[in-house]
Amino acid sequence: MTDRYDTGRTAVLLVDPYNDFLSEGGKLWSRLAPVADEVGLLRNLRAVVDAARTAGLLVAFVPHRRYEEGDYVGWDHPNPTQRKARRLRLFARDSWGGEFHPDFQPRPGDLRIAEHWAQSGFANTDLDCRLKQHGVTHVILIGLLANTCVESTGRFAMELGYHVTLVTDATAAFSADMLRAAHELNGPTYAHAIVTTAELVHTLSG
Template identity: 30%
Template sequence: MTRALVVIDVQESFRARPLWETISNPKIAHQVDRLVRLARRAGDTVVWVLHSEPGSGGVFDPALGHVRLLEELHREEGEPLIQKTSHNAFTTTNLQQLLTERGIRELLVCGIRTEQCVETTTRVAGDLGYDVTFVTDATATNPIAHRDAPADQSVADLLADPRTLSADEVIRRTEYTLAGRFATIATVDELEAAATSRA
């Protein structure tokens, strides 16, 4: 097949942060697993991407043990696993080479965070000429603090600040930004229905 599912940063690093309690989609692993099973049945390549910040001492530092898939997800033997150190999955990895070698021109993308690593990867992929589908309900994010909010504010303060952008609004804005420019927006249900109709 010439299609790949790219699963971006669905990793324990996020669950290790206090901000996880505000995640838009706490069952993201379930949605991602549905996509992974769909891709495997279709014979598509599944590429797993993890974000890594070696030496940082934070939750993305591999030395702390959180840079691994959420425990609900299972990678099969032979499925590529790459680690990135930039927001998008291309710049600091061999992802483009891997896709080129397999003749892949169409990508499905999902993961954490909707507007950050998943959106950035989608934009770069679009610029590189890939036909990208952004699977919006298989992404997750958190509310975003106002630019003037203190960097060390608590989760409670984040949620109480009227300037905070809600996770739902972040996702809505991301869909508006990507649709028709960088990607097609789809849901897991829509992709499953399309696969069933082709069968």
């Protein structure tokens, strides 16, 4: 675990905090709820974001592509997640499900990154450029899903030279096995620190 974070060089990346994921009635909430409730996802997301703001860390919203009519039509090889997004119209633009959860709204000074089409928040977006313009060297990943967008964004961050922290209970997946794989099996292959919300909040509080 990292003993401290330089507030001027650290950003929290909040991945995909959409109503379709996090709110009752969201298209994916019923699948996510068992694991989310078990780890205290919403409580821990609030705690990390609040601690980050109090400590003066940069907060970046890293959103998935919001579905629009015509997305993925004619693509040679949309991946399974993209096919599902088209079928379910996930995070549809101008819909309640495609809005951020009310507890996680951008504030002045936050970054709202361009939407990613697949799983990495860095691929084909402005995330790397904007973090570097703010002098960020350390990223703390929270949000959804642990084994897809969070993991892919974290791996890409490592490849780009960032120090990567995963917060085990400030993310979730569709099964306990998927969550365990993301943190216990895959996380140690790329993350520099893997912590709980309580550990991170304690560190940020100094």
